[in-house]
Every structure is written in structure tokens, then in C-alpha cells.
Amino acid sequence: MNNDHLKRDIGFFAALSTVMGTVIGGGVFFKVSSVTQQTQSANLTLFVWLLGGFLTICAGLTAAELAAAIPETGGAIKYIEYTYGRFPAFLLGWAQIIIYYPANIAALSIIFGTQFINLFHLNANLTIPIALVSGISITLINFLGAKVGGAFQSISLILKLLPIIVIVIWGLFTPAHVSFSLIPLTSGAHNSFFTALSGGLLATMFAYDGWIGVGNIAGEMHHPERDLPKAIIFGLFSITIIYTLINFVFLKALPISELAGNLNAASDASLQLFGRFGGKFVTIGILISVYGAINGYTLTGMRVPYAMALENQLPFSNWLKRLSPHTKVPYIAGFLQIGIAIIMMFLGSFDLLTDMLIFVIWIFNVLVFIAVFILRKREPALKRPYKVPLYPVIPIIAIMGGLFILGATLLTQTGLALIGLLMTGIGIPVYFIHRKIQS
Template sequence: MENKLKKEINLFGALSTVMGTVIGAGVFFKTASVVSHTQSPSLTLFAWLLGGILTICAGLTVAELATAIPETGGAVKYIEVAYGKLPSFLLGWAQSLIYFPANIAALSIIFGTQFVNLFHLSTTYLLPVAIIAAISVTGLNLLGTKVASTVQSATLVIKLIPIAVIVLMGLFTTGEVSFSLFPIEAGKEVSFFEGLSGALLATLFAYDGWLGVGAMAGEMKRPEKDLPKAIILGLSFVTLIYTLVNFVFLKSLPVEVISGNLNAASEASTVIFGSGGGKIVTLGILISVYGALNGYTLTGIRVPYAMALENELPFSKQFRKVSKKYVAPYVAAIVQLVIALVMMQLGTFDLLTDMLVFVMWLFSVLIFVAVFILRKREPDMIRPYKVPLYPFVPLVGIAGALFILIATILTQTLLALIGIGVTLLGIPVYYYQQKTKS
């Protein structure tokens, strides 16, 4: 019999979990991609606000499923209850092959970029530094959960420092660049639809993490009251922070300097604080990136391990193996690292993050629709919390997700097809494993 989770999390604990999960490295580095799509300060800030609103609707919708199905596995379990085993397997498969390795690869590339920039090294060192970062984080995780969790806790505090410093100093410093917030329009030679769709996709990497906010539902004292409050307050605060940080970047550097420049955060910090202060902020950003890298590694290796426990993967016997001393799933960790290293060789930061966002929002649509399916199919299901303003809020989530998916298919067709193709490769794997089980 499974032990029931203790209901110990209060509103403040839930609020800090929401913010700690969502705030990562994207806020510092996705501005370059957003601006390259919009070529406009007004549309850039609008995309960050819209991404936040969409994320809030998504979080509120998923919270209904999280409180009704408070089981380990989170999103995988919601999809299994609504649609069956195959779709839930495909989510776990996509997370194992695309989502977590792509996150690790992208964050490692960012770490390498910032490291090279901070110490004024040749760009030839970028990839080796990125590889060392990924290997070192995997090594820490092989020392067990306690070590990885300690690193996570330390970097969680540190990563908020550069954000606070940039916002507070940036807002009260005279800007180098003047711009108007209205009218909201794309830059020259950029269509509004293409600019907004590309920018929105880019912001959603920075907001990534919302899908896990409902996972704490089973441990909350009053999920029906505190979970929606934590989501609304937490994600609203994150949206405000992201918008303010980008406002500071835009008033510190011209659009043409930010566009496509992954060192824009460091350069804006140098403008605000001078070269010495800029380096200290960049060091804080580096630690923040390393913490985010550790978080995705820590979570990621447990997905194939959990699937292997149910014999759902080829070579499940190997994926189940844990080290005797540290009880870490080392085979899953090594395979995840290898996939991430291959991705580093093949893709840039933006390509990798766009692919993982696209694939995850494919499943997000299924999760949003699941709220409607389960309300009709299982009206008597106990729902400690129901999404507010139903059906408006879930419909906003669905509409936003479909916009992202359709825009990606139209503007980045190859990327979308690769994401869909790798996900669908899981179908024959699933049926093969079912056959070997019987």
C-alpha cells in the first residue's frame, strides 16, 4: 500500500515553489530571440505579457487535474486518465528523448556562451565549456539526490539576486535608449503575425515549468484555495519580473544590439553598473544557469527510470539500475547526457528551446482538453478545485497553444516535423514493449 503524501505545504510554500520552478535562465537569454523576431520594443514587451497571461491560464487549467488526480507522475497521469496508456507513454517518451535533453543542451550552450564572454575567451572554447558543464552536473547527480538537491537550493537563492539588482538599478537609471510602448507594432520589414508568433514561442521557454506547478497538489493543506492563489500570484509576479527585466534591457541597449545577441544581459548589466558590476551580475547569471541545468538533470533522469520500473522502455532492465552507494539511476543519467551532447553538436540555443516548447505544447493541448472530457465523462470525480471562469480560461489556454503550434508549423516547418516525428517514433516502441510484456 502506498504511503499518502503529508499535507504540509501552505500558500507561501506553494507560491515560492511556483516561482522557483518557472524562473530559470530564459529571462536572461530569450530577449535576444524575441527582439530578433519583433525588431520592436513595444511588440517585444507585449509578447512577454501575452506569454505570461497564456501561462497563467494554462496553470489554472492544469491545477484542476492536479487536485483531482494528485498522483506521482503529474502530467503523464492526467493524460493516462483522460486518454489511456499510449498517449501518456508518448509524453514520457518525448520528455526523455526531447524535452529534458534539449533543455540540458540549450542551457549548457548558454553556460558556455556566458563563460566565454565573462573571461574574454575565444568562441572555440564555447562548446568544450558547454560539454564540461553538462558532464559536471550529471556527475553531481550521480552522487545522489541529496547532493543535487543541495546545489538546487543554493542556486535558487542566488539566481534571484541578479534579477532583483538588474530591475531595481535599471528602473532608476537614466536609459541609453528611448522608445514608446504604444502603438504595439512590429519593426520594419517584419509582419505582425510572424513577429508575434516567433516572439511568443521564444518567451514560453522562459515561462516553462508551469506544467509542474500542480504536482504539489497532494501535499497542500488547502489545495482548493491556496493552489489557484499560488498560481495567479506566482505567475503574475513572474510575468511582471520578466516584463520589467526586458524593459530595462530595451532602455539600456538599442534593438539592433539586442537582436540575436545571447550576451545582451551581460552587456545591459555593464551599461547599468559599469564593467566591474556587469561582471558580478554575469557571474550571478552563470550560477543561475548552472542551477537550472541541475534542476532539469535531476528531474529528467527520473522519467526514463520511472518508465523502466513499469517495463515500458526497451532495455528497461538497464534503465532501472541504480548505483549501490548513492542510489542514483546512472544508466538513465548517462543516456540523457549522451543525447544532450549530440543535441549540442547539432543545434543552437534557440533551435533547441523552440523544439522542446513546441513538443510540450502539443501535449498541453491534450491536457487542457482533458478538463472538458473528464467533466463530461466523470462528473462525480472529486474536484477539490475547479478552474475559475470555466470554460473561458481553458479555452484561452487551448487557443494560445493552437496559435503556437500552427505558427511553428508554418514558420519553422522542419523543426515541427522533427519534434512530431521523434514523438511518433514512440508508437512502435510502445506496442513492441506491450508485446514483450504479454
């Protein structure tokens, strides 16, 4: 595969920053609500955060082999197209356009609205209007150009780490308000262990989401065979530790009954730890983190319909591939993305949206993991600057973990899974009708 057009100027630390900056978003603060609601147990809550991190590390190490071998713009879409053909790749692109990116933007905007109201003690009816303002304002910022959106993302990355560091360090050395035992693993009285485990694991996966996009930088690294797996291992391992520690602090600060189903749990725990002023300071940091996370999905998301439109794969491709004359931003694709996100803000809650997008995206994640086996057999001579370690054990773990997430969602949240499948399936007639019109 010819990579001469790629400029290799990314080193290990830049790759590590990309891993951590992509994955860490709003989920670390707000999924404690749904995880504890599912598990109803402190020790099972910590276990599913560790298990989610382990599965994510295996998944990242597996996908990195394809990222190094197929270092093309588009990431997972290109891996699937190379392995399975254009139709499955189109469905992934369609799912990202219709569900993945808009649902992320909508869910995080709702969280921003919830936290803004909590901070300033406003009327709860203002949640959606504030969510609309946050989502639309980020889109408008990105219309100023990729340089502006990228700079905003870099600044927010630094700022989003501050409340995490403060909460973890202070919380670990503060006497516990709530005590609990780490063993034996137990679930709450109202859920079976399997239901609690699967529901909790699914909820954590939103917080770990974003790792597969790291593969986009493989072709621009100095030594992808050496630095990419190191960045993924250290990055995802560090994130797993951070997520586990911050949830340990939350569980020390508040009882399960006050965490479960409480979207203000992070803010309430901060108030318990730091008092009124310190708690508000941390909440402001959380708001900045969430706002930056919305920017990350907006910045990258609007490029998906644009890239597909360049290859004339979508209806109205002539419109979707238009760039603004001065900033060279795909503004029509941006309007499409925020339009779908606005509809989702009115129709869904934070947890509903995030669980649905995780189910859909993991269908394609599993296909990516399987692709490693297919290409090893079909194209043994394909240049692989990096190979997944402990093959085939780690890819099998990644596949089994993905199948567990999908199966558990189908069993415990059947309606949610069917909605995601239906929205993805709408892309099937779109693909064939558009193809017939073009022929």
C-alpha cells in the same frame, strides 16, 4: 482517488516558492535575443512577454484542476494516462526523455558556455567544450544523491534571484540610454506583424516553461483547493511582472539592433548599466542561475525514464530502473539523459533546441487542457479539491493559446516542427514493438 499515502505538509509559501523556482531559469536572460530578433520592435517585445505570461497563467490555472484531482507522481503523464490511456501517456514520457529534458540541458549548457567565454574573453571555439563540462558536471553532482541535488537547487534558487533583483531595481532608476514608445504596437520592417508576434511569443514560452510540473505537489499540500490556485496566480503573475520589467530595462539600456540575435545581450546590458566591474558581477550571477537551471532539469529529468522503466514501458527497462547502491540514484537513466543532451549540444543552437522542445511539449499541454472538459463530462463525481475559475473561459483561452503556438510554429518554422514531430513519432513503433515483445 486514494491519496492516503501522500503526506500533506506543504503550505502556501512553499508552493509559491516551487512555482517561481521551477519557472525562473536561464530563459529570462537569453530569450531577449530571439524575441527582439523576431519582433524588431521594443513595444511588441514587451507585449509578447505580457501575452506569454497571460497565457501561462491561464494554462497553469487549468492544469491545476487535474493536479488537485490526480495528485500522483508523474504529473502530466498521469493526467494524460488517466484521461486518454497508456499510449498517449507513453508518448509524452518518450518526448520528455528524447527531446524535452535533454534539449533543456543542452540549450542551457550552450548558454553557460557562451556566457563563460564572454566573461573571461576566451576563444569562441571553446563554447561546446565548456558546455560539455557544465552538463556532465551537473549530472555527476546529481549522482551523489537526491539530497545533494536538491540542496544545490535550493541554493541556486536564491542566487538566481539576486542578479534579477539588482538589474530590475537599478535599471528602473537609471536614466534611459534608449527611448521608445509603448503604443502603437509595431513590428520591424522585415517581418509581418503576425510573423513577428508569433515568433516572439514562441520564444518567450521557453522562459515561462516549467509551470506544469507544479502540479506534482498538489497531493502534498495542506489545502490544495485554496493554496494551489493562489500559488499559481501569485507566482505566475509575479514572474510575468519580473520578466516584463527586466526586458524593459534591457530595452532602455541597449537599442534593438544590439539586442537582436545577441546571446550576450543580458551581459552587455549589465555592462551598460553598472559599468565594467558591476557588469561582470551580474554576469557571474547569471552563470550561477543558468548552472542551477541545468541542475533542475537534470534532477527531475532522469526520474522520467526511471519511473517508466519501473512499469516496464521502455526497452532496456531492467537497466534504466537500476539505482546506484549507495546514493539510490537512477544512474543509467542519468547517463541516457546526458548522452542525448551531448548529441544535441553538437547538433543544435540554443534557440533551435528551445523552440523545438516548446513546440513538442505544447502538443501535450493542449491535451491536458482538453482533459479538463473530458473529465468534467465523463466523471462529474470525481473529487476536485480545486476547480479552475471562470470555467470554461480560462481553459478555452489556454487551449486557444496553445493552438496558436502550435499553428504559428507549423507555419513559420515548419522544419523545426516536423523534426519535433518525427522524434516524438519514433516512440510509436517503440511502444508497440516493446509491447508485443512483452506479451
